[in-house]
Amino acid sequence: MTLYAIFDPRPGRPDLPAVVPETFSWLAAILPPVFLAAHGLWLELVAFILGAVALAALAAIIGGDAAFLLYLLGAAWLGFAAPGLRRHALLRRGWRQRGERVALNAELAQLEALR
Numbered sequence: 446m447t448l449y450a451i452f453d454p455r456p457g458r459p460d461l462p463a464v465v466p467e468t469f470s471w472l473a474a475i476l477p478p479v480f481l482a483a484h485g486l487w488l489e490l491v492a493f494i495l496g497a498v499a500l501a502a503l504a505a506i507i508g509g510d511a512a513f514l515l516y517l518l519g520a521a522w523l524g525f526a527a528p529g530l531r532r533h534a535l536l537r538r539g540w541r542q543r544g545e546r547v548a549l550n551a552e553l554a555q556l557e558a559l560r
Contacts, residue, residue, distance in 0.1 A: 449546050449554035450532055455539040462558040463540060464551045465531045474524030486534055493523075 448467040454460035473480040481490040496519065504512035523530075536542065548554035 446547050446549055447554075449548055449551065450528070451543045451546055451554065451558045452532075452535045452540040453543050455541075462543065462555055463535055464546075464554045464558065465528050465535070466551060467528050467545075469524050470527035471524065473527035474520050477520055477523050480523075480527065484531055484534065486530055489530055 449464040450467065452463040452465070454462070470480065472483075477493055478490060481487075481493060497516065500512045500516055507515075532542070543558065546554045546557050548557060
């Protein structure tokens with residue numbers, strides 16, 4: 446069972462509640478740009494691209510292996526930080542956090558939030 450953060454849409458919008466799982470995100474760790482773009486985290490995507498460019502530039506100084514390990518460390522951090530980034534993005538967009546639910550999957554958490 447997983448803990449899900451439940452968010453209500455802005456007033457006047459007929460959207461369903463959004464649910465954000467509080468788990469490690471493999472997509473964010475393996476394909477960070479895809480994860481960031483899919484969830485509309487544009488500022489974070491720009492920061493990630495700038496960080497990757499900086500690591501590529503530093504690879505000549507610190508070595509290619511060290512730069513690759515730093516990239517892997519950053520990708521793993523992003524996998525753990527993904528739920529927090531999604532929660533903050535929803536709050537910036539005007540969504541209101543209602544609370545948390547424990548459920549087997551996101552659909553059940555969303556259904557429980559509708560009750």
